[in-house]
Amino acid sequence: MNPTATSIKLTNCAKTFADGTQALKPLNLTVKAGETIVLLGPSGCGKTTLLRIIAGLEATDQGGEIYFNQQNMTSIAIEKRNIGMVFQSYALFPNMSVAQNIVYGLKIRKLKPQAIKQRLDEMLEMMQIEALAHRRIDQLSGGQRQRVALARAIAVRPNLLLLDEPLTALDASLRDRLRSEISELLQKLGITSIYVTHDQSEAMALADRIVVMDEGRIVQIGSPYDIYHRPKNEFVANFVGNVNQHPHVFNTDYLTLFRPEDAEIVEPSKGEFEAKIMSVLFLGDKSRLTLDCGFKKPIYVDTTLRQDFKTGMTISIYVEPERLIRLKTTDNSSAAVKES
Amino acid sequence: MRNKWLFRAQLIFTLLVCSFLIVPVILSALAGITQNFFLGIKSGITLHWLGEVWQLYSGTIYLSLLIAIWCLIATLAIGVPAAYVLAKQNGKLARFIEEIIVLPIAIPGLAIALALIINYGGFRDFRTSWGFILVGHILYTLPFMLRSVLAVLSSTNFHELEESAASLGASFWQRFFTIILPNAKSGILAGALMVVTLSIGEFNLTWMLHTPETKTLPVGLADSYASMRLEVASAYTLIFFVMIIPLLIAMQKLSQKTNKV
Ligand SMILES: Nc1ncnc2c1ncn2[C@@H]1O[C@H](COP(=O)(O)OP(=O)(O)OP(=O)(O)O)[C@@H](O)[C@H]1O
Ligand SMILES: [Mg+2]
Numbered sequence: 001m002n003p004t005a006t007s008i009k010l011t012n013c014a015k016t017f018a019d020g021t022q023a024l025k026p027l028n029l030t031v032k033a034g035e036t037i038v039l040l041g042p043s044g045c046g047k048t049t050l051l052r053i054i055a056g057l058e059a060t061d062q063g064g065e066i067y068f069n070q071q072n073m074t075s076i077a078i079e080k081r082n083i084g085m086v087f088q089s090y091a092l093f094p095n096m097s098v099a100q101n102i103v104y105g106l107k108i109r110k111l112k113p114q115a116i117k118q119r120l121d122e123m124l125e126m127m128q129i130e131a132l133a134h135r136r137i138d139q140l141s142g143g144q145r146q147r148v149a150l151a152r153a154i155a156v157r158p159n160l161l162l163l164d165e166p167l168t169a170l171d172a173s174l175r176d177r178l179r180s181e182i183s184e185l186l187q188k189l190g191i192t193s194i195y196v197t198h199d200q201s202e203a204m205a206l207a208d209r210i211v212v213m214d215e216g217r218i219v220q221i222g223s224p225y226d227i228y229h230r231p232k233n234e235f236v237a238n239f240v241g242n243v244n245q246h247p248h249v250f251n252t253d254y255l256t257l258f259r260p261e262d263a264e265i266v267e268p269s270k271g272e273f274e275a276k277i278m279s280v281l282f283l284g285d286k287s288r289l290t291l292d293c294g295f296k297k298p299i300y301v302d303t304t305l306r307q308d309f310k311t312g313m314t315i316s317i318y319v320e321p322e323r324l325i326r327l328k329t330t331d332n333s334s335a336a337v338k339e340s
Numbered sequence: 341m342r343n344k345w346l347f348r349a350q351l352i353f354t355l356l357v358c359s360f361l362i363v364p365v366i367l368s369a370l371a372g373i374t375q376n377f378f379l380g381i382k383s384g385i386t387l388h389w390l391g392e393v394w395q396l397y398s399g400t401i402y403l404s405l406l407i408a409i410w411c412l413i414a415t416l417a418i419g420v421p422a423a424y425v426l427a428k429q430n431g432k433l434a435r436f437i438e439e440i441i442v443l444p445i446a447i448p449g450l451a452i453a454l455a456l457i458i459n460y461g462g463f464r465d466f467r468t469s470w471g472f473i474l475v476g477h478i479l480y481t482l483p484f485m486l487r488s489v490l491a492v493l494s495s496t497n498f499h500e501l502e503e504s505a506a507s508l509g510a511s512f513w514q515r516f517f518t519i520i521l522p523n524a525k526s527g528i529l530a531g532a533l534m535v536v537t538l539s540i541g542e543f544n545l546t547w548m549l550h551t552p553e554t555k556t557l558p559v560g561l562a563d564s565y566a567s568m569r570l571e572v573a574s575a576y577t578l579i580f581f582v583m584i585i586p587l588l589i590a591m592q593k594l595s596q597k598t599n600k601v
Contacts, residue, residue, distance in 0.1 A: 057503055078506045085507035091500040095522035104518075105508035156508060 005033035005192050006068050006159035008054065013064035015049050015216075023049040025216045026064070033069075036186050036193045038203040041213035042239070047196040048164055050213070054194060055162050056081050068159060084153030084191075086163040090145045092137045098148050099124075099133040105156035123151040126185075143174045150182070154189065161186075161193040167202065179205055200240045204228070212236050228259075233327055244299045246324065248273050255327045260288065260302040262323040271316025275299060280309045291317070365581075372575030389575035393564075397576060400560035401583075403470055407556060408539040411477045415535050418478075419485035420528060424520060426486075427493040438490070442483040449544030452479055456549065470554045476545040481538050485531035492527030493520075526594070533591045540584060557583075 008031040015024040023046045031037050039047040052058040054066065056078035066073045073081060084105075092101050102123050106116045124130045127147040132140065140148065146166060153161060166182070167175045183206050186193050197203055203210050204224040212220045212227060212235075220232040231237035237257055244263070246256040268274070275291035278298060287309055291299040301317065309315075372390065375383040422441065426434050444452055456476055461467050498520060505515045521528070543558040550559050557580060564573045 055507060057506075078503075079509045079511055082509070083507055085504060087500055087504055089497060089500060091497065091504035093501060093505070093519060093523075094496070095519070095525075104505070104510075108509040108514060152508070162507075 004157075004159070005190055007031060007033040007070075008160065008192060008194075009067040009070075010054070010060075011065045011067075013050075013053055013060040013066065015046070015053060015058060016061055023216055024053070026061075027218050029211065029218065029221075031192055031194065034190045034192055035208045036195065036206060038207035038210050039194065039196045039213060040200060040203040040207075040210050040239070041198065041219075043198060045213045046216040047198070047213055051162055051164055051194060051196050054160070055083055055085055082156070082159045084156060084158035084161045086146075086149045086153050086161075086166045088165045088168055090149040090169075092145060092148055092152070094137050096137070097133070098129065098135050098137070098140070101137065101148055102151045102155050104152065109156065119155055123155050126154075127151045142170050143178060146170065146178060150185070154185075154191075158191065161189075161191045163193065163195045165196055165198070167197075167199075175202075182206065204240070210240075212239060214239075229325070231325060231327070237325060237327070242300055243325065244301075245295070245297060246319065247293045247295050247299070253329060255329050257325040257327065258319045258323060259325070260300040261286075262319055263299075263301040263303075264318045264320075265301070265303055265305060265307075265315050266318045268316045270318055272318050274314055274316050277309055277311055277313045277315065279311055289315075291315075293317075368574050369578045369581060370574075371571055372578040374571065377570050377574070389569075389571045390579070392572055393576045393579060396568075396572075397557075397560045397564065400555045400557045401579065403554065404540050404557040404583075407470060407474050407477055408536045410474055411481055411539040412532055412535050414474070414478045415482050415485040416528070416532065419482055419531065420489055420521075420524070423486050423489035423493060423524075423527075424516075427490055428499065438486070441486055444479050445483045449476075449480060449542070450548060452476060453545045453548030468551050468553065473546055473549045473554060473556065476549050477539045477542060480542065480545055481535040484534045484538065485528075488531030488534065489524055489527040492524045496523055498523060526597075530591070530594050533587055533594065537584060537587045537591065540587070 008029070010027065010029045012026045012028065013024065014022070014026040016022045027050075029050075039050060041047055049058065053060050053064075056073070056076065060066065060074065064074070068081070093104065096104065099120055103116050103120050106119055111119070120133075124133055127150060129144065129147050129151065132144060132148070137145070137148075149166070163182075167178055170178065179202055186206070195203075195206055207224055209221060210224055210227045211218055214235055220227060220236050222230070227236060228240050231240065234243075234255060234257070237243045242260050243257040244260065246258055273293055275293035277289050278292050279290045281288040281290075286302050286304045289301045289303065289309055291301060293299055299317075303309075370381060371377045373385050373387065374381050375386050375388075426438050453476055456472070456479075457467075460472070460475075466472055501519050501523065502515050505519045510518065541558060542556070543562070546556050546559055547562065550556065555563065561573070561576055561580060564576050568576075
């Protein structure tokens with residue numbers, strides 16, 4: 001871990017905009033030094049607003065406080081917070097070359113020319129953009145811009161790295177590649193990072209802990225594994241993957257769910273319930289079956305069995321008890337979650 | 341075949357229109373360097389008239405340049421920050437202020453001049469100084485500077501650029517000088533050329549605001565047309581062209597360049 005890494009603490013941070021929109025309800029959040037946190041949630045849930053409050057681009061409402069390493073930063077301006085920030089549109093300076101963009105923060109900090117040169121080379125090499133150093137910004141592809149934006153943010157050795165949907169503007173294959181590069185980079189640097197996305201697979205891949213948000217609240221905080229397998233409520237369960245409601249386990253206090261890949265197709269004698277195949281989506285490594293078991297909602301099952309399933313067939317399904325997700329029904333509209 | 345004829349007809353028409361506009365200009369310029377306009381160019385070419393203009397009217401040329409430069413300084417100092425603030429705000433008040441500043445474009449110069457005289461004409465020292473004309477010119481040219489800068493600022497996402505500069509540690513003034521100004525450069529330059537050209541050529545307002553002691557070039561021109569030999573007036577026009585045409589060409593070049601980007 002990076003010895004200079006900073007821990008972050010937010011207490012009671014809320015945001016009401018001038019027009020009366022309450023983008024964030026009062027919330028608490030602690031980020032450990034060196035940790036990568038992903039803010040995950042649907043569009044408009046307040047991820048960007050929370051990130052901008054941490055950055056210092058927005059002020060929190062009265063009563064909220066922000067600490068970097070126990071130091072109260074609430075009223076410190078963004079330019080004094082020593083952060084690195086990557087914007088969705090990159091926001092590279094069009095009046096400067098790639099190299100000038102990268103060293104901008106170093107020049108502002110009045111580093112010696114020697115040190116600036118050295119850091120520049122280091123960044124260019126780390127992001128593999130040596131050949132682009134003298135290009136103008138409008139001569140770069142989307143992926144290259146992304147690398148420059150990252151290099152520029154990291155070059156200043158920030159206490160905290162903030163990334164707002166940095167991959168959204170890229171096409172799918174590039175996104176996958178950059179995602180793993182960013183993941184490696186964050187691990188290597190050990191900078192405390194907060195990464196915003198509405199893409200659950202991006203969140204799973206990058207996060208030490210995921211913060212799931214909905215309607216200005218934090219709904220659940222946990223490791224990707226926890227969030228996926230032990231979601232706190234139906235919203236989280238649905239947001240981070242597909243879930244089915246179990247057709248045969250009824251209980252008014254609990255909702256019993258399972259994930260498509262946790263269902264097994266078994267012999268009729270071992271099955272918990274039978275269902276008719278309504279459609280088959282063959283994906284190569286697996287097949288996704290849509291099943292009808294006399295329920296309002298269809299059930300989705302993923303299987304890797306080497307069997308040519310056909311529409312109309314009837315199959316038997318079994319889900320191991322420990323793979324069931326049980327949710328208290330009263331938990332569905334759960335209020336803000338206490339930070340553990 | 342028909343297309344070809346159509347093209348030729350259009351070409352001839354265009355050339356005719358151009359010559360209709362340009363021939364008087366050329367003749368006028370020529371008249372300024374002929375011995376005797378009524379005898380024509382065969383009477384000989386001379387710089388005599390230019391010399392005479394210089395003797396009689398060099399004061400107006402200096403004054404025009406002086407006013408244009410101060411007008412440029414003032415519109416830069418007021419217009420650029422104002423455009424920045426207006427681009428940053430998107431409330432109703434900002435739009436209202438923008439409308440007010442831009443209003444002088446729609447008002448006839450004479451009306452602006454009259455308003456100035458009614459309001460400030462009583463301050464004698466001010467009224468008789470060229471500062472009075474300068475104020476009129478600033479009012480008249482400011483909208484062009486403002487519009488021009490505002491257009492560039494609203495076409496770049498400068499708000500986000502500024503935020504990212506701030507995240508890298510840049511203070512307000514550092515951001516203003518390293519990010520805002522360089523990225524608004526094309527608009528500022530276009531606005532500046534426009535302001536200087538308009539100020540040097542301005543007649544309506546200036547004619548109302550001037551005193552015998554504060555004549556600008558266009559006012560002097562009108563004066564010479566009314567009271568001088570045709571050759572002197574023409575030589576004077578020639579000088580005016582020499583001053584204004586490079587500015588117009590620069591403006592044209594600049595707009596071509598920014599259109600390409
Ligand atoms: N400057 C503003 N003034 C008023 N309301 C705002 C402002 N910025 C954001 N909002 C509102 O606050 C809420 C949260 O916005 P925010 O941008 O934080 O969402 P988000 O989670 O980042 O969404 P997305 O995934 O679409 O980027 C939204 O309802 C939005 O309309
Ligand atoms: Mg957002």
